[in-house]
Amino acid sequence: MTYKIPFLVAILSLLIASCASQPPKVIKQIVRDTVVINSITEKYEYARFAKLDNYKVSTQHYPAKGQDERIRYLVLHYTAMDNASSLRALTNNEVSSHYLIGDLNNDTIYALVDETKRSWHAGASFWKGVNNINFSSVGIEIVNKGYTTDKTLTGNPDLATATRYFFDFPEYQIKKVAELSRDIIDRYKIDPVNVVAHSDIAPQRKHDPGPKFPWKRLYDQYNIGAWYEESQKSIYLSQFPYAEIDSFTFIQSVQADLEKYGYEIQKTGMWDEQTKKVITAFQYHFRPERFDGIIDAETWAILKALILKYRT
Ligand SMILES: [Zn+2]
Secondary structure (H helix, E strand, O other), X not given: OOOHHHHHHHHHXXXXXXXXXXXXXXXXXXXXXXXXXXXXXXXXXXXXXXXXXXXXXXXXXXOOOOOOOOOOEEEEEEOOOOHHHHHHHHHHOOOOOOEEEOOOOOOOOEEXXXXXXXXXXXXXXXXXXXXXXXXXXXXXXXXXOOEEOOHHHOOOOOOOOOOOEEOOOOHHHHHHHHHHHHHHHHHHOOOHHHEXXXXXXXXXXXXXXXXXXXXXXXXHHHOOOOOOOHHHXXXXXXXXXHHHOOOHHHHHHHHHHHHHHOOOOOOOOOOOHHHHHHHHHHHHHHOOOOOOOOOOHHHHHHHHHHHHHHOO
């Protein structure tokens, strides 16, 4: 915060210079932190209200009913860099995240940006009719090497047909992500479908946190995020229209379903590149055994089951 002092001095000297005949005016901070009690959790919280010279801004008399949290999304990322480079990149540049989870087996999680402030983690993004997700999300970056095109480097080349090979997340790192996410989701009451991957909200350009990120386990063990019901998926599996998969109508219906779930997609009626990328992002999240961007019975049934559970 040392940068503020020369700035204040500059403002003060300007004021003194421009009003040389009058005594210099004392500058007060317009916004200050106030301690309030959250009526739901009954815990003390810091809140920011205007503090004016001539008027009393009262927070006591008319607390409005119509209000909710600004934070509505939790976005998970990987950094594709090591610990030190991730810290440097997220603190010294125009990208940032609220939290950084390193790859060391210790008890530390880095908080880089205050949750009440916007961190710059998502970039151009869209989810279920809303864009610029940075405005209304908390972002967690996880140190992980991302992917390579050389399958021998990951130590687990388990996908013979893949062109990208992703790196595992160690168990102790997943536990940190889970506990931190649970805490954030509880405090802001984030909707399960709004706990998303960076690749969900920017499928044309992002792959993180990738198919090795254990979304199903987070759902099963910590009740984090959305997941489909196996029984509903099974019913849809038997209804997959094999004979129609290249028809305009079927392709458009898949695009409409992906849009209904939340993804940004053009309903072209063609298996084009943008559709393939959205399907890949969907598979990273919900069908990580296969992420080739091609709709198969399994991917389709999962999409249908998710819509039935969360979007109808
Ligand atoms: Zn990301």
